[in-house]
Amino acid sequence: MKRKLHKKSKLFVYVVRLVIAVLIAVVSYQLYNYFHANFYTANHETVYLYIRPNDTFTDVVNQIKKKNVVRNIRSFVESATLIGYDKHVRSGRYAITDGMDNQTLLYHLAKRIQAPVHLTFNNLRTKEQLAGRLSAQLMIDSLTIIQHLDNMVYDKRFGFTPETVVALFIPNTYDVLWDVSMEQLMKRMDHEYKLFWTPERLAKAKAENLSPIDVVTLASIVEEETNRAQDKPVIAGLYLNRLHRGMPLQSCPTVKFALQNFALQRVTGKDLQVKSPYNTYHHKGLPPGPIRIPTIESVDAVLNFTPNNYLYMCAKETFNGEHYFATTWAEQKRNAARYAAALDKLGIYQ
16 A cells, blocks of 8 residues: 555656646746747848737737748747737837847837837928928828918918928937827927027027028028029028118029929919019018028028128029129129020920
């Protein structure tokens, strides 16, 4: 009897040890899958997951599969289920780097540690173009952006109008979250705008009786007139001369903006008749707002304008971006005649 009990006891110990060994093997396998490098990327480049607010865990898994960066999707799913991430998916832009393991990716996903977008926008004329450029880089759709920028009450909170609100956007590179809301984006731009307008810049603007919005508006005209950095301060000085004398700016780019025809090569007398507050041939002073989003270079060109006596300018007949500058109408007429003759020779009549 004792011998049988002894045998049963040994069998029980053996079974227990076997169960423990199996459990250790299972746990070890799970830990291996959890910590082992499970992701690879071509040429060691970073790949990004874009998770929207209504996406499910299945959507996340399918997106990972489509990107062809996972060695064992089952181990990722098991690891995610183990920590409960499958029931708590959060939106955002997340980086997958070569050699990343499940633990690291899931930690970022669960803790919402996003990879920021390097938001850039430049060489833009209209709010529609701005909205398109922003929406191409962020989760916000362009319609939502336009609706906010066209909302007078909303813009007033930041000190702008629908006509001037583009002045809030200083072209640069900004690190922002991909799923940033429009409200958060506007607050960020407002913060950057206030940083940009240093006491020094504000003092220079005030010295010419200009507000920051005025400076940006004038800079937008200067930038449409030329892409030559050395000419921008000169043109800015010329337009300031006209402003201070109460003369209309008579800027062709503002007419193109009024017509919304930016491909126009020749502004004709008919074009000059367009009824618009942006037509600076008919209205004195600055237009209601910027006619493009000017670069920092152009803004600083206005603030650091070149003092001169010029009142007129005309593109050179060489079409190389240079201009003739004049102090008298007689000089301007001669310069304009040369340019008109060059356009006629090329068959450019509108």
